[in-house]
Amino acid sequence: EPEVTQTPSHQVTQMGQEVILRCVPISNHLYFYWYRQILGQKVEFLVSFYNNEISEKSEIFDDQFSVERPDGSNFTLKIRSTKLEDSAMYFCASRSTYSHEQFFGPGTRLTVL
Amino acid sequence: GQNIDQPTEMTATEGAIVQINCTYQTSGFNGLFWYQQHAGEAPTFLSYNVLDGLEEKGRFSSFLSRSKGYSYLLLKELQMKDSASYLCAVRRTSSGNTPLVFGKGTRLSVIA
Numbered sequence: 412e413p414e415v416t417q418t419p420s421h422q423v424t425q426m427g428q429e430v431i432l433r434c435v436p437i438s439n440h441l442y443f444y445w446y447r448q449i450l451g452q453k454v455e456f457l458v459s460f461y462n463n464e465i466s467e468k469s470e471i472f473d474d475q476f477s478v479e480r481p482d483g484s485n486f487t488l489k490i491r492s493t494k495l496e497d498s499a500m501y502f503c504a505s506r507s508t509y510s511h512e513q514f515f516g517p518g519t520r521l522t523v524l
Numbered sequence: 525g526q527n528i529d530q531p532t533e534m535t536a537t538e539g540a541i542v543q544i545n546c547t548y549q550t551s552g553f554n555g556l557f558w559y560q561q562h563a564g565e566a567p568t569f570l571s572y573n574v575l576d577g578l579e580e581k582g583r584f585s586s587f588l589s590r591s592k593g594y595s596y597l598l599l600k601e602l603q604m605k606d607s608a609s610y611l612c613a614v615r616r617t618s619s620g621n622t623p624l625v626f627g628k629g630t631r632l633s634v635i636a
Contacts, residue, residue: 442621454567454611456623466621502566511555511574511615513624515566 415516434503528627546612
């Protein structure tokens with residue numbers, strides 16, 4: 412069964428450093444999303460992406476964040492200068508045109524020290 | 525604003541039935557989703573309701589009342605592996621890429 416994959420599974424970084432989180436959505440999906448979940452809290456939307464551009468972004472997705480689809484398979488989230496409060500699980504999700512279901516990847520746990 | 529409420533924790537006995545409620549107040553409504561999330565793992569899709577009524581899928585059923593802003597997830601014949609968080613989420617519009625707004629989740633513990 413096709414699935415969303417994410418790398419790395421765990422990333423530890425120093426405050427102020429740049430990180431890039433990688434996702435490979437399901438191959439025939441066209442709608443992509445990033446969500447995050449701070450430990451013990453709810454899943455929060457960051458950004459949605461379609462047709463090589465951002466469709467919608469939340470207040471969390473400020474100038475420090477960017478997304479890119481550098482090729483036909485990868486979808487990346489970059490945080491330019493990480494802060495302690497960026498520590499969270501980051502989930503990538505994708506959806507096909509023919510279904511309402513968003514498929515979530517296994518997540519990247521980001522720890523900012 | 526967006527407000528999705530569900531109980532924080534519930535406990536039920538193996539083999540029993542449990543109902544997890546969700547109420548929502550959102551600016552727009554185009555479907556309600558239930559996801560299951562085991563600790564440290566990704567949410568996995570359980571059900572989707574956009575019209576009023578009950579949707580049944582095996583041991584899991586989900587109900588929606590749009591006029592009341594209310595949904596529930598019903599789990600029958602509970603198994604130990606059903607111990608997880610259950611997330612209620614709303615999609616606000618029908619536009620293709622609209623995101624999901626999640627509640628805080630209900631942590632269900634199934635005991636022997």
